[in-house]
Amino acid sequence: MSFTFAHISDLHLGNMPKVSFLQLMGKRLTGYLSWHLNRKGHHRLEVLDALKEDLQKQQPDHICITGDIVNISLPNEFRQAQAWLEDLGASDQLSVIPGNHDAYVANTLNLWQDTDFPFVHKKDGVAFIGVSSAVPMPPFIAAGKIGDEQLAKLAQILKETESEGLTRVILIHHPVQHHRKIWRKSLWDTDALKKVIKENGAELVLHGHIHKPLFEEIEGKNGKKVPVYGAGSASLYDPKKGHMAHYQLFNVGKGQISVSHHVYEPSSHSFIQTDIHY
Numbered sequence: 001m002s003f004t005f006a007h008i009s010d011l012h013l014g015n016m017p018k019v020s021f022l023q024l025m026g027k028r029l030t031g032y033l034s035w036h037l038n039r040k041g042h043h044r045l046e047v048l049d050a051l052k053e054d055l056q057k058q059q060p061d062h063i064c065i066t067g068d069i070v071n072i073s074l075p076n077e078f079r080q081a082q083a084w085l086e087d088l089g090a091s092d093q094l095s096v097i098p099g100n101h102d103a104y105v106a107n108t109l110n111l112w113q114d115t116d117f118p119f120v121h122k123k124d125g126v127a128f129i130g131v132s133s134a135v136p137m138p139p140f141i142a143a144g145k146i147g148d149e150q151l152a153k154l155a156q157i158l159k160e161t162e163s164e165g166l167t168r169v170i171l172i173h174h175p176v177q178h179h180r181k182i183w184r185k186s187l188w189d190t191d192a193l194k195k196v197i198k199e200n201g202a203e204l205v206l207h208g209h210i211h212k213p214l215f216e217e218i219e220g221k222n223g224k225k226v227p228v229y230g231a232g233s234a235s236l237y238d239p240k241k242g243h244m245a246h247y248q249l250f251n252v253g254k255g256q257i258s259v260s261h262h263v264y265e266p267s268s269h270s271f272i273q274t275d276i277h278y
């Protein structure tokens, strides 16, 4: 029997709600301006509608979302996001982690109020392990950090789920290798994360953040390689640069994991399965 799951990321849900002057104080002001001057044209709700339609056709057993659901972490953005996610699937069918845009400022209502990271969702022989790299940062910094406490728990979870014979899928917003040298966008404790994965192994790592598909390999346990797949943005519409929304579909069966890629095609207003050349 095989199990399929979709990986989508970086929705940047539009419909920016009305914002008060007080709410724009601090980092939100730069994010708000960036949304209206730039991002608004490139992240489209109609593309997300097409994605939802495609997922309804594909009928994956589970859906993983690796962050940047909203833009500047306004309480009303999270309320809209909650409704969008409820329409996408039942809560036990979704594993959702935050990205840097979901932790734009500290102490705001969000979707993860009652979530301890890393979480583990076990479904049909697969363990989805959700790690948060989302921490509030100063303006113009989109970096991420996991922290020692989460890393220690992650090591423990990887050990336990390995002994249970589960296929371990780590979800994290920031890429493991990419952006490594770009301080303001990278995962600051990536070396510590790689050490945990090298010591304990994992079958797959999924991330978002860079808004284009990415594939890398990192070292796992006993010399085994661990595939790392990045999903593009699920709402992206940028014909000038030729960048369109992307999501990926994984199939787990008989110890093997396969992937297919699905990219938004404006002419048919639908997602088309296609090969990706990294």
Ligand SMILES: [Fe+2]
Residues within 6 Å of the ligand: 010, 012, 068, 099, 101, 209, 210, 211
């Ligand atoms: Fe993003």
